[in-house]
Amino acid sequence: MKRISLTQHLIEEQRLHNTIPSELRLLIEVVSRACKTISHSVSKGALGDVLGAASTENVQGEIQKKLDIISNEILLQANEWGGHLAAMASEEMESFHPIPNRYPKGEYLLLFDPLDGSSNIDVNVTIGTIFSVLKAPEGMQEPSEQDFLQAGTKQVAAGYAVYGPQTMLVLTTGNGVNCFTLDREMGSWVMTQRDIKIPADTAEYAINASNARHWFPPVRRYVDELEQGKAGPRGKNFNMRWIASMVADVHRILNRGGIFMYPADARDPDKPGKLRLMYEANPMSLIIEQAGGAASDGHQRILSIQPTGLHQRVAVFLGSKNEVERVTGYHQVT
Numbered sequence: 051m052k053r054i055s056l057t058q059h060l061i062e063e064q065r066l067h068n069t070i071p072s073e074l075r076l077l078i079e080v081v082s083r084a085c086k087t088i089s090h091s092v093s094k095g096a097l098g099d100v101l102g103a104a105s106t107e108n109v110q111g112e113i114q115k116k117l118d119i120i121s122n123e124i125l126l127q128a129n130e131w132g133g134h135l136a137a138m139a140s141e142e143m144e145s146f147h148p149i150p151n152r153y154p155k156g157e158y159l160l161l162f163d164p165l166d167g168s169s170n171i172d173v174n175v176t177i178g179t180i181f182s183v184l185k186a187p188e189g190m191q192e193p194s195e196q197d198f199l200q201a202g203t204k205q206v207a208a209g210y211a212v213y214g215p216q217t218m219l220v221l222t223t224g225n226g227v228n229c230f231t232l233d234r235e236m237g238s239w240v241m242t243q244r245d246i247k248i249p250a251d252t253a254e255y256a257i258n259a260s261n262a263r264h265w266f267p268p269v270r271r272y273v274d275e276l277e278q279g280k281a282g283p284r285g286k287n288f289n290m291r292w293i294a295s296m297v298a299d300v301h302r303i304l305n306r307g308g309i310f311m312y313p314a315d316a317r318d319p320d321k322p323g324k325l326r327l328m329y330e331a332n333p334m335s336l337i338i339e340q341a342g343g344a345a346s347d348g349h350q351r352i353l354s355i356q357p358t359g360l361h362q363r364v365a366v367f368l369g370s371k372n373e374v375e376r377v378t379g380y381h382q383v384t
Contacts, residue, residue, distance in 0.1 A: 167295025
């Protein structure tokens with residue numbers, strides 16, 4: 051495969067589809083550079099004194115890890131000054147972050163989960179960064195939270211970096227999904243997979259089985275059928291995989307198929323789910339759909355949901371199209 055850099059790919063995409071103006075290209079390049087910096091911090095581990103918990107909680111009331119805070123700061127500082135953003139929002143911050151007045155403003159909004167899979171940091175298991183890019187509403191003067199509350203279909207780009215044995219960047223700008231691997235010697239992102247497609251059928255599923263006693267009937271019915279294997283109604287054996295890092299689980303599904311599930315459950319019936327719509331579900335759903343998969347909250351397409359808050363939560367079923375449609379159908383049976 052000819053070595054194609056991230057920059058070359060973005061320029062060629064603009065020539066081909068006219069969907070990546072220079073401001074958006076610069077934004078994606080800056081985010082990708084920030085991910086390289088985060089990857090370096092992650093790789094240092096105990097040597098860089100970045101492991102363990104901080105003495106703070108995020109807006110969700112979750113104890114923050116040192117790397118959560120470091121990654122959040124890296125993304126904020128990298129993206130403040132470039133002139134391509136109007137504001138940013140992070141899973142780790144209660145309110146959005148306007149671009150300081152000393153810097154020029156752009157026409158895009160950036161949302162991110164700076165370090166997904168935090169529970170895995172201290173045990174050296176794959177983690178990652180998730181990001182989403184929106185166009186600022188026409189005529190916007192000073193950004194407000196409302197400006198961020200756009201349906202997932204409005205995203206102009208989405209991606210994630212996965213910090214594993216290799217550091218990879220998976221990106222969509224609305225014309226398929228491509229994967230870039232960080233060449234550490236050269237310091238550049240090199241395309242290693244083009245136009246990734248998820249198989250419509252699968253024999254793998256990812257769910258936190260320790261919550262089984264709390265699942266609602268549609269999820270219990272679906273997983274029960276999978277567990278019965280060849281002797282059950284599905285007539286084939288399924289394997290379960292669960293890494294507890296959405297980035298890692300989705301990356302596996304993107305490469306070989308599967309379904310990822312993080313449903314709402316009976317522990318808090320009024321809570322629609324655990325994952326955040328704006329920082330996790332929307333960008334991952336766009337990537338999955340662009341790769342030929344599907345993404346649902348059990349009742350509707352995730353990308354069609356009209357957000358009502360920056361930290362809104364949602365149930366998530368995404369991956370191989372036929373499995374997502376099946377479990378969604380079980381939710382719709384009365």
